[in-house]
Amino acid sequence: MLSRRLIPCLDVRDGKVVKGVRFRDHVVMGEIVDLALRYRDEGADELVFYDITASPEGRSVDRGWVERVASVIDIPFCVAGGIRSVDDARAVLHAGADKISVNSPALERPPLIDELAAAFGVQCVVVGVDSLRDADGEWRVRQYTGDPSRTQALPRRTLDWIVEAQQRGAGEIVLNCMGSDGVRQGYDLEQLGAARSLCQVPLIASGGAGTAEHFRDAFVQADVDGALAASVFHSGAIAIPALKQSLRAWGVAVRI
């Protein structure tokens, strides 16, 4: 039986892991390779590295740290940030990443998803979606969220985008619910549940984890395949081994 995945997310800025609250005010959390190794040892199922400033700055991911991580880590990892072409993706995959995740560049030019899927297969292609509920009650996507001064609200509805991304060849969707990100009040189960009903590929919850119960609720109520979190792992507020024991006791399939 396929296990549910626990995925520490490491936001990378200038070669360091950082974490902001509601995507702002980034604080340095540590060195990339040190944190990657720590999570591997604790039993993380996968790691995601977001180069949060690559896309706003219009540059590609720095390959150097991707290679350093790939050489020491024996669990899968995904790299996101600034991948805007098949060549960019190939460089990151050849540096040792297992998957690439596209977000803002896919919103700029949706056929990028088709091109990546054709070149590498859908299983390599993750589409990250940053989403926020607007005043009219609709969830809509945001672009360039790594830089608050450039973040844009788009007219595109989140659920429409999730459907289109899959049609174009997304092999996995990471739904980052910005309204709950960094504040540890729980995943946005309503939004994740709505996405789940439209998502035939693996769906990863992101934004809002604060307690072990929040992870359980995401897996049991929203039926997500994986749960991504950053600050609760980086700060040590939640230890992955204890979290997995709790999840197992609640009947959630986890790798121990």
Add this chain to the structure above:
Amino acid sequence: MSVVLVDAGGTNIGSVRYALQRLGVDASLTSDAEAIRTADKVILPGVGAAGPGMARLHELGLVDLMRSLTQPVLGVCLGMQLLCERSEEGDTACLGVIPATVHRFAEQPGLRVPHMGWNRLQRQREHRLLEGLADGDWAYFVHSYAVPAGDHALATTEFGGPFAAVIARGNFHGMQFHPERSAKVGARLLKNFLEL
């Protein structure tokens, strides 16, 4: 011992190479027929689609060579699928050294394809490749196509039914999961291959 990674355009070449380095083996990446023919161990990695994977082997003139190898060969993920006769993916004729056809996972309620994540291995046959592996050990999978559980399956995994996770026929071996990304279990299986 000389170990070569066949450069068939697969994108997991870097990670497989690093995994071998962690086991103390410096594998060379090559598409040179002579280097492949004379290597002690040959690994065919692969992430991507069957059609482009085979097209690349044809372009490089490696198809007959790969079929004729007599030393231990290991196909990883797509590399394992390319060892089979055909793949439904793009209706592709593959190397045909293992008599099996690669199928897409059939659509079933609740079955999310790609099969992506950690799943358990169940031993089916004794083989040196599986030394130290316990039933239920976890491995990391990312794929949409699979080889049915059959005569050549050394280990299987359940995903809407059993499929072949490890296969072998003669000197040809395949792992559908990514040993280079399957933590200690994967490292052990890679080590076993190097010791065949």
